[in-house]
Amino acid sequence: MATPLKETIARVFEEPGCDKNAVKSEKERKKGCTKQLTPGAAAGGCAFDGAKIALQPIVDVAHLVHGPIACEGNSWDNRHSASSGSTIYRTGFTTDIHELDVIHGAEKRLFKAIREVIEKQDPPAVFVYQTCVTGLIGDDIEAVCKRATEKFGKPVVPVNAPGFAGPKNLGNKLGAEALLTYVIGTQEPAYTTPYDINIIGEYNLSGELWQIKPLLDALRVRILSCISGDGRYAEVASSHRAKANMMVCSKSMINIATRMQERYGIPYFEGSFYGISDMSTTLREIARLLVERGADAELKDRTEALIAVEEARAFERIRAYKARLAGKKVLLITGGVKSWSVVSALQEAGLEVVGTSVKKSTREDKEKIKEIMGLTAEDSAHMIDDMTPRQMYAMLRDAKADIMLSGGRSQFVALKARMPWMDINQERHHAFAGYEGMVTMIDEIDKALHNPMWAQVRAPAPWEAEDRLLRAQSAQQLAAEAAPG
Template structure:
């Protein structure tokens, strides 16, 4: 059995997965194997998932071993920001062609690594396997090992060819590469009793920077973020953290569980979206750190910070509550946002008419039921035709979704707000909920929607002409 197949099989029976936990022993051993259907990777293949998970490590060179289209399709797909190094923004690829298919691409890969090591001089190089070199048998592990020895820097193989499975599986395969080759290979310059890891935080449009000041105010240091605004050294020394917050169990549960097993780093799943969830995160991480030896007054200081920040946030939201109270929202997202955003919107008096449960775990479903009091608003699939009908019949006043669904809302002449990875506004933390509510308010009260829903003058004229003609016909018939 190949190493890749063994790795995939181990991920399909991941014991930390909520879906696997709900199975009996026989079903759990069988794993989550489901045959892929044609076009199943259209929403993102395994390579895409691995690249998304790891590219926010900002100071390393990310080298894609494959045709240039693979790099072109995945490069900069998220607005992940850096507070310093910009190496991650450069697209490196071996640009394999027909000649490489015949003779193999290992020499081309080695030359690419050599060029990056000598010209860019990054602290590490991540090499991503794609479908083409995997099918012709390129051994990127051997090439990376040889190059690492020759050039004196870590060259990390990320074995996640697109045909291996979905984007979500690719996230986990990227996490496995960190666990196998990076985590625990370096020691941090110093440690504290309040060091934590954030797992599944990608610093999309700078969201990490909205919550990090809150931890700083409590003396809690974010030792490593997997992987938003991360440096290679941060990830390599992440094994010295005292606790962790997992922000997306679907993507990187394997990192959280294995770091708990290997290094004794306890974790819990939380969310930075919404006032209540942000406060809950601060309370839980403070309590967890005290159990690990942090100062006993940490929870009390957390409560004081929460009280101050909540009061500040509610004061800023007060002007929106009257304008948004009772407005109906259709939420088409997935994962942790299926419940965390629901909680945030209900805090300002908005009504949720539906929330999708794509890529959501059993825990996510339980959270939605806990918040909503019912599962009537949850749906697993919402075809574009049904989505259009709901919006056209005015069952929702605004839709929150990813960019691929925006055209359904625009066709239905309904306000739409970007909530997924392509967004340009940060929605995390206390400041983030204010940003989200402000964007919804701007969308709902934009005068363009009243204009596009008003019949065009020529349509009104045609209606008037038809009415006059019908009246004349009626007068002629009745003399």
């Protein structure tokens, strides 16, 4: 008989909204996304890390990690997901199990930890994360959470995504499964409107959601729930009353969108907040879906009027950068939705993308890259499946790219090549979403490219210059001595 975790993983692997899953044979689909993790190689994350990344931006929930303290330490506060209110999500809660817990079991320790968190913090809910060690010793977190919910009268949600289950992307979906099973549909909103939407897969990194919300407010569109950036437990629990869903982050929580469509008849679409044209397309699609679901037809007119104003202002502001950025080449090492949406944004500023990583991209993402970059069906030279640090270094050293945009793990490759680098992933400190974010992105690229530091670090060190001068003088002296008469 399959364990609940196996059943959940099997359900995720049968996800109809996954492009990769759709093209697999029956035999391949049964295997699922079973790429084995390399022992000792933490780069890229595990299922636990993926689940916690997906759910921790729900800011008023206490996130309790059931496992060794290192699991909480490695996953704590590693993304700049901002909050407009509660900050309890930034507090690291863990059961901190030890050797005796491994021998005797740690379920009682977990129950006591839940009670302590509720008594001291009084959150609206507690999310409990399973980890490798507690999963291997057989701790039944579902049973403990059920008992704690009955005892304390607060939702205690088990997130069964131990690291050994698979990679980070699987963990994103297992975290989403926990919301679908225990949270979504368990409460009712105070009121509803014909303009209610859910945004799924937006984590409010560096406050990006707050650059989108004023645009929606101007259209009188209400974000009923953001899953999960700057989210609240009650909003997520009542998100089943929205009129439309928008998928943001390249299918990372696609199972929420497809299951809500099945259960509640809520249509969804995938959009992007990066780039001027993509932002406008997203606003038009939101308006179209809401009008189809009962909103007034004037919403489309308001949307077009807003787009006209915002596009004119954004293009006017980036026009000043185009002369300075003309001909500059960008190497984009990221994945998912950013593998194509950021390409569109860079091209709008006159930058040339010489390569973009597609390691974490879906088949649909790759098709969008080809369309945006004007590639033929056979051409994939600009689409990099997996570039090694040595290849990145060679590309930058040989000046095939003027700047690299990537996550923090790749920054030292660019710095070693003495080339500009800018953070485009979740650790960044600037918000790049929406019309305003596009201007911010171009400004940051301009500052990175034209920083006078690069001329200094590429110049010979003072002692190297002095050594060259001495060698030149010595060579001239030897030549003079060797000259006849």
